[in-house]
Amino acid sequence: MDISAQISLTVLMGVFLVAVATWLTRVENWRSYSPVGGGAIVDRSGYVEEEKPAGIIRWLTTVDHKDIGILYGLYGITAFVVGGLMVTAMRIDLVTSESLLGTATYNGLLTSHGITMLFLFGTPIIAAFANYLIPLIIGADDMAFPRINAIAFWLLPPAALLIWAGFFAKPLGLFGPAQTAWTMYTPLSTGAAGGSADMVGGAGVDMMLLGLHLSGVATTIGAINFIATIFTQRGEKVTWANLDIFSWTVLTQSGLILFAFPLLGSALVMLLADRNFGTTFFLSDGGNMLWQHLFWFFGHPEVYVLVLPMMGIVSYVLPRFAGRQLFGFKFVVYSTLAIGVLSFGVWAHHMFATGMDPRLRTSFMAVSMAIAIPSAVKTFNWITTLWNGRIRLTTPMLFCIGFVSNFIIGGVTGVFLASIPVDLVLHDTYYVVGHFHYVVMGAIAFAGFAGIYYWFPLVTGRMYQASLGKAHFWLTMIGTNITFFAMILLGYGGMPRRYATYLPQFASLHQLATLGALIIFVGQLIWFWNMVSSWFEGKRVESADPWNLADDGVNTIEWQWFGTKLDTQLATDGGEADEVATDGGQVDADDASADADADPETNTE
Amino acid sequence: MEAKIFDRETILDLVVNFIPLGIILFFIGAFAVFAPWGFEPMASGLMFAIMVVMFLALAVLTYLSAKAIAGDEKRATVYAQGQAGLEGAEPIHGHDDAADTSAATDAEVDDTESTSE
Ligand code: HEM
Ligand SMILES: [Cu+2]
Numbered sequence: 001m002d003i004s005a006q007i008s009l010t011v012l013m014g015v016f017l018v019a020v021a022t023w024l025t026r027v028e029n030w031r032s033y034s035p036v037g038g039g040a041i042v043d044r045s046g047y048v049e050e051e052k053p054a055g056i057i058r059w060l061t062t063v064d065h066k067d068i069g070i071l072y073g074l075y076g077i078t079a080f081v082v083g084g085l086m087v088t089a090m091r092i093d094l095v096t097s098e099s100l101l102g103t104a105t106y107n108g109l110l111t112s113h114g115i116t117m118l119f120l121f122g123t124p125i126i127a128a129f130a131n132y133l134i135p136l137i138i139g140a141d142d143m144a145f146p147r148i149n150a151i152a153f154w155l156l157p158p159a160a161l162l163i164w165a166g167f168f169a170k171p172l173g174l175f176g177p178a179q180t181a182w183t184m185y186t187p188l189s190t191g192a193a194g195g196s197a198d199m200v201g202g203a204g205v206d207m208m209l210l211g212l213h214l215s216g217v218a219t220t221i222g223a224i225n226f227i228a229t230i231f232t233q234r235g236e237k238v239t240w241a242n243l244d245i246f247s248w249t250v251l252t253q254s255g256l257i258l259f260a261f262p263l264l265g266s267a268l269v270m271l272l273a274d275r276n277f278g279t280t281f282f283l284s285d286g287g288n289m290l291w292q293h294l295f296w297f298f299g300h301p302e303v304y305v306l307v308l309p310m311m312g313i314v315s316y317v318l319p320r321f322a323g324r325q326l327f328g329f330k331f332v333v334y335s336t337l338a339i340g341v342l343s344f345g346v347w348a349h350h351m352f353a354t355g356m357d358p359r360l361r362t363s364f365m366a367v368s369m370a371i372a373i374p375s376a377v378k379t380f381n382w383i384t385t386l387w388n389g390r391i392r393l394t395t396p397m398l399f400c401i402g403f404v405s406n407f408i409i410g411g412v413t414g415v416f417l418a419s420i421p422v423d424l425v426l427h428d429t430y431y432v433v434g435h436f437h438y439v440v441m442g443a444i445a446f447a448g449f450a451g452i453y454y455w456f457p458l459v460t461g462r463m464y465q466a467s468l469g470k471a472h473f474w475l476t477m478i479g480t481n482i483t484f485f486a487m488i489l490l491g492y493g494g495m496p497r498r499y500a501t502y503l504p505q506f507a508s509l510h511q512l513a514t515l516g517a518l519i520i521f522v523g524q525l526i527w528f529w530n531m532v533s534s535w536f537e538g539k540r541v542e543s544a545d546p547w548n549l550a551d552d553g554v555n556t557i558e559w560q561w562f563g564t565k566l567d568t569q570l571a572t573d574g575g576e577a578d579e580v581a582t583d584g585g586q587v588d589a590d591d592a593s594a595d596a597d598a599d600p601e602t603n604t605e
Numbered sequence: 606m607e608a609k610i611f612d613r614e615t616i617l618d619l620v621v622n623f624i625p626l627g628i629i630l631f632f633i634g635a636f637a638v639f640a641p642w643g644f645e646p647m648a649s650g651l652m653f654a655i656m657v658v659m660f661l662a663l664a665v666l667t668y669l670s671a672k673a674i675a676g677d678e679k680r681a682t683v684y685a686q687g688q689a690g691l692e693g694a695e696p697i698h699g700h701d702d703a704a705d706t707s708a709a710t711d712a713e714v715d716d717t718e719s720t721s722e
Contacts, residue, residue, distance in 0.1 A: 139690050237689040239677035240670075244686035316687065325685045325697075330618040330674065334667065338622045341666050345659035357648040359640075363655040366632030370625035370659075377621050553695065556687030 005174045006203050063146035068153050069132030070459065073452075075156055076125030080445075082164075083116035084524060091483075091517040094510050099500035106500035107179035108201070112164060114182030115208070117440065119215045120160050122306040125448050127153075127222055129313060130250045132459065134226070136558040137244050139235020144228035148221055155218035162211025166204030175203040181498055183299070184209075186282040186291040190274050194283055206275060213268045216261045223254035223261075230254075244556075245326065248333050249312030252340040253305050259344065260301035267294040289354060296347035304343045307439060308336060310447035311378060314400050316556075317454045318382055321397035322389030323552040328381045335374030342371040352420050353427040361420055368418035375411050379404060390552065395469030399450035402477045406442025410435060413488065431491020437484045441520075449476070449527070456531075457546045458562050461569075462538030468530040475523030482516030542566070615675040622667045629660045 052058045052067075062068060086109045093101045101109070131149065135142055143149045161168075166177025178201035180189040187194035191205060201208075230251045234243070243251075271291070273279040282291050319326040326332065345367040352361055382404050391397070413435040416422050426432065449472070456464050486509045495506045502510060544563025549555035633656050640649070688694035 137687055235690050237682070237684070239681045239683075239689075240673040241675070241678040241681070242684050242686070242689040329686060331621045333674065334619060334621050334670065337666055337670050338625055338663055341663045342625060342659060344662075345655055357651075358642050359636075359645070359648045359652045360655070362636060363632070363652040366629060366636075366656055367659050369632075370628040373625045373628065374621065377624075554685075555691065557689070557691045558687070560691055 005169075009169075009174065009203065061150075063142075063150045065131045065135050065142045065146065065149060066459075068149050069128050069130075071128075071153055072124045072131055073128035075153070075160075076121050076128055079116050079120035079124065079160065081528075083113050083121055084521070086113040086116065088517060088521050091514040093500060094502070095514050097502050097504055097507055097510075101500070103500040104176065104179060107181075107498075108166060108177035108204075110498060111178050111181050111208075112167070115163055115212065116160075118182065118302065118306065119212065119219075120156070120163065122440070122444060123215075123219050124156060126250070126253070126306070126309045127219075129246070129451050129455075130226060130309065133455070133558055134229065134247050134250060135233070136561050137556070138230065138233065138238045138247055139557070140229055140233035142233075143225050144233055145225050149225050152218045152221040152225065155214055155221075159211045159215035159218065162207045162214065165207035165211070166201055169204065169207075176201050178205040178208040180205060180208075183295060184271065184291075185295075186271070186274075186288050189271060189291075190282055193275050193278075206272060209268050209272050209275075213265055216265045216268070219257055220261045220265075223257035226250055226254040227258070245315040245329065245332055245336075246309065246312035249308040249315075249336050252336050253308045255340055256301045256305050256308075256343060260298045260305070263294060264298035264302075267291065267298070270294075289351075289356065292351050292354060293347070296350045297344070299350065300347040301343045303436070303439070304339055306444050308339065310403075310444045311336070313447045313451045314382065314403050315378070317396055317450050318400040318404075319385050319389075320454075320547060320549050320554050320556075321392045321394055321400070322385050323391070323554065324385065324389050325554065326381065327384040327387075332378055332381050335377045338374040339371060342367055342374070346371055346418075349418050349423070352423045365418060365420050369415070372411065372415045372418070375407075379408060379411070394453075394547070395464075395466060395473055396450045396454035398470065398473040398477075399446045399453065402473065403443050403446040403450065406438050406446060406480065409485075410438030410442055413438065426491055428496055429491035430487040430495045430497055433497050434484045434487035434491055437487065438480075442480050442484065446476070449473075452531075454547075455558075456534070457541040458558060460535050460538065461541055461566070462534055463541055463546065464530050464534040464538055468526050472523050472527040472530065475519050475526065479516045479519030479521075479523060482519065483513045484516075486510075486513040486516065609679065610672055610675045612675075615671055618675075619667060619671055622663060626660060626663055626667075629656050629663075632656060633660070 052064070053061065059067065059071065062071075089101065090106060090109050090113065093099055093106055099106055131143065134140070164177070166175060170176045180200050184205075188200055189205060191198040191200065191202065198205075230243070230247055270279070270281040274282050281287060315326055315332050346364055348356065348361065348364040349368045352364075382400075386401075393401075413431070417426060417432065417435060453464060453469055456462070490506060490509045490513070493506065493509070495502060495509075544559055544566055545555055547559075549559070633653065636652065636656075642648075682696045684691070684694055684696050
């Protein structure tokens, strides 16, 4: 059945691709899109001047960085929902020491949860902010390569379908989802070729590897575009000394992607070849170590690919609600660059327990200790920015503060893991899971929410409901800390990670972690409702400065662009008499000096 | 030119990267002196290579970025992040002592060598 399943799948994919290609040639006159559209007269192409087409065609053909930013955002949020539902199912499974779903299903969910959150949510949601905002902030007309920008995005949906393929194929009786975990360690992942007899997903693993490869290509294309944009498209006044911290972090992130992702791509191709074409890259002596080295040379930079731009968002947004500029701005810039370099010298801290040469191991410990400094420096800068600031606890600010708090726990646990003797005890326990979830959920997702709330008015022209935003924050903050602190304790107790079952003594902490996860889940339901209803029915923002940043002199350029947009729109759709209740800002423009505690209750309903 | 870019202020900004450089240097020295697993060209060579390569890479990137940032600082007006090109934005004079920019105290910032504007 394996062979016939694969053949039928291939045929299906082929038909699908041809259908898409045919359709695409019909919807648009592609000649008008070529940069030298039909010969010498560049002007004729003119996608810039023309009105955007209406409806769905607009979204399928857009090369406008703002539209692509929105597409990335919707994509990332979709993936967040999928990955979130997966993990909710897993946490419910873990309420009892026996697996309710069955271990195979659990392993499939585990694998897809990790990959979905890292590759389909994390990277794209950052690209969403970067696409929408960076051209506005650095004074560029658009990205350096607008069409390539669109291509980079459109590679992602098929990547997601491939990565999730096993879940769609399973009900059809074809093949199941990959069960390799996100690290895809060999020999488990070499399947039948390596002796694991493909207990871990068969063609589902191949599909996932192809999908990952595709998403890697997309990410790399995007990174090149950001590097080109930030280097060449900056406005006249935006010198290196004036470049904002978010652009700096995205530039560094793009550099990391450029060096790390091609390596992942090569490793994936080698693994595919081992599985299907009889090569033996990972089957001969040392093959398993080779995989781990290749994977983590990509894998460690990947975690900074995710966290750096999110640190950038926090460094950009947090000072707005502290009423002052970021403390030690250049410290943050230089430490960002330091992290960028050093993240390539620490990968084997994920391999301390493999039995590699102890001398080699120590050097990775040394560099891991060194990389903790720049992260700590940033943390001190955020705290110092808050110190004596005029703090307004709006929803984005709450998420920024939550970020700092959670990142401290995530970072400190990381430094402990970077110490070889400690790691030998804690490796492959829930402590590690707790460590990185404090960073990926507690920090990365929090910064994402901070950004989403902060720029919600900019993108939608409407304000979200502040009270729901605060409920979302508190539920997420409390739930995150319950869940992942329980995991740290589980790790101290010796609970190994990646198991669908456990010994009875771990039951209460596991149940606590599930409780926390359910609290997070409720929080996200509120968030989702808030976003959807506010997008369509939220109160319109009429001021170009909905956060009242100008009062403190901390307004920034993207809101000036927003003001221009508002001015040009006003003529067409005036008429709504509702006053705008901004979250933490003043309700009436002439009501002057929104004092620090004017929020949150006064203007929520 | 070089001397001008790498003045006291710039060096002070770079301290943040000197610390990790110092940590790596410390470990290079420590592992050269204490070698509980003995010396073996391949393994020990790799060990030192990782640290030395990281040290050099960080030093080079710090130098290049400092040249770009501090150079532009001397060459053009400096604004707070996100405020270049903003109507009515007040330039920061020379350095980003963030504490000073919050109030109207920017006049008494003491960097006389700042040539901005
Ligand atoms: C403050 C600096 C950090 C240090 C020193 C550090 C250290 C470590 C160490 C030593 C491990 C391996 C533990 C083991 O498997 O035994 C680890 C795992 C991990 N860390 Fe960190 N970490 C840091 C920051 C981060 C950040 C910022 C992120 C995410 C953005 C992150 C994400 C992860 C992930 C995903 C893993 C688990 C990988 C896996 O085995 O599946 N870490 N960390
Ligand atoms: Cu790591």
